Amino acid sequence: MQSIYERIEYLIKQKGITKKKFCEQLNISTGNMGDWKRGKSTPGTHKLIEIGAFFQVSLDWLILGKKTPEMVREGSEDYFFGQLRQLNCQSDELKPEEQNFIKEYFEFTQYRKQKETEENS
Structure with a gap:
């Protein structure tokens, strides 16, 4: 290949x-x-x-x-977190404030998607 x-x-x-x-x-x-x-x-x-x-x-x-x-397959448990199945960048290597920022960003993204869906309905 x-x-x-x-x-x-x-x-x-x-x-x-x-x-x-x-x-x-x-x-x-x-x-x-x-x-x-x-x-x-x-x-x-x-x-x-x-x-x-x-x-x-x-x-x-x-x-x-x-x-x-x-x-080279990677275990999904190590690579993802939560039900969102989002990349966690190996969260144990991130500082707590970096982890919080990422979680807040995901929440913000979900909020924006929900608002967009409501506006388009």
């Missing part, structure tokens, strides 16, 4: 989902997927992080092809 796209395609097959389902779950347009396949573009940093977390593979493997995905 030489390209990021080929590795993503491999992971999609390993997970047993369709490309369409993958795109829907990660909010990726099929046009972007096509551009990745043709080599016209590659996923941005934030999207690569989402894809890596979705498949529980390292960014080293996803971007560079280092090792096999089975060897």
Whole structure:
């Protein structure tokens, strides 16, 4: 597997989902997927992080092809916290005030989404 796209395609097959389902779950347009396949573009940093977390593979493997995905899978318990399943940046390495800031940011984001939903109703 030489390209990021080929590795993503491999992971999609390993997970047993369709490309369409993958795109829907990660909010990726099929046009972007096509551009990745043709080599016209590659996923941005934030999207690569989402894809890596979705498949529980390292960014080293996803971007560079280092090792096999089975060897670099990360435990979801270590990588996520709470029911939100948000990245915790290994929270034990963060200072308490940094952890609080992140939690407050998540709460603020949820509040904004709720307000937006209410306004659009």
